[in-house]
Amino acid sequence: MRFDVGPTVTARFVIHTRYGAVQGHGAGKLRSAGLYATFGGWLQITGGTGRYAHARGSGGLYGAINRNTDSLTVQTTGTISF
Numbered sequence: 001m002r003f004d005v006g007p008t009v010t011a012r013f014v015i016h017t018r019y020g021a022v023q024g025h026g027a028g029k030l031r032s033a034g035l036y037a038t039f040g041g042w043l044q045i046t047g048g049t050g051r052y053a054h055a056r057g058s059g060g061l062y063g064a065i066n067r068n069t070d071s072l073t074v075q076t077t078g079t080i081s082f
Helices: none
Strands: 002-005 008-017 020-033 036-048 056-066 072-081
Touching: 008 036, 020 056, 036 072
Parallel strands: none
Antiparallel strands: 002 008, 008 020, 020 036, 036 056, 056 072
């Protein structure tokens, strides 16, 4: 997973399983409030390998960044078909 943080948070991800991998990307608007900056936006599953070679899907991408430690919490919602 790669996150780039600016006024907009962008993400690229690959999730590996024993049956193949799922890949996609997403973005969200960053909101700043003290110690934590939160973000919310969208994600899209664009393909994969193995069992997930034809994976497609979409959903929401949400999270929070701790400004002191740079730790990141991410939550996703949505649907996938393969």
